Amino acid sequence: MIFVNTRPTSRATPLTQAMQAKGLTVLSMPLLELVTIDISEREQQYQQAFCQQPDKYQALVVVSPTAARQGLAACPKGFIPSPNCAVIAVGHATAEVLRQAGWQVQCPDEYSNEGMMRMPEISRLQQGNHLLVWRGRGGRRVLVNFLQDNGVNVDAIAWYQRQCPAQAAELFSQMQQQLKQLASSAKPVVLISSGEAFSNWRQLMADSTQYELEDFDYLAFGKRLTQIITDLQLPCVRLEHLDNDEVWRGVQAVNNKSD
Structure with missing residues (x-):
């Protein structure tokens, strides 16, 4: 399974390592920078x-x-x-x-x-x-x-x-190329940690000619953000917090839904 880690670069490494240790292929696509x-x-x-x-x-x-x-x-x-x-x-x-x-x-x-x-x-x-x-x-x-x-x-x-990282468009292009090369049959799982991050993701997706929002499963932090994503008829699992074990629980929930 492919996991897209959208956390700011300064916070992303522990989560990337934890998901890799679980056997996931992790792609980095920071949607915010501090x-x-x-x-x-x-x-x-x-x-x-x-x-x-x-x-x-x-x-x-x-x-x-x-x-x-x-x-x-x-x-x-x-x-x-x-x-x-x-x-x-x-x-x-x-x-x-x-x-x-x-x-x-x-x-x-x-x-x-x-x-x-x-x-x-x-x-x-x-x-x-x-x-x-x-x-x-x-x-x-x-x-x-x-x-x-x-x-x-x-x-x-x-x-x-x-703010949205200055290099976001370039990183998004690289991510799309990586997804194409990996050619996974399962939808990639994208972590969305805030409404601002989701807005940036939607903007990047709007400019894509290869993928649409529906081509991904989503992990969303909190009730309101989960509602925003599900209102768009997108597959979404709610996270109560962003600790590694909770993100892994969300990944497993996505897996169970797709089985």
């Missing part, structure tokens, strides 16, 4: 308050390993958040970055906005409480809007932005 950006003066003030006013924030949400690394780099050496500030990491990889710095971290059972909303550390926040988010530009808007609608003061720092 580019560091300068934070604004206001965001600098949020970070300063987080480090210098221990009781200002009741929770910190860290959405990715990249956000964790860049946020930690902006903290004083050896800094540990106040015990009154719950640190919530989206994903085990994000949590591991923070734990290596000595932080106590909680992870939602489901790595979606909905999963975080169900966490006691989030659901107990009240009007007038403060929450800080370390993220990429524009990330986790659903969670932010939900909390703001409930009177929670949400401050967010965007450490990076996501």
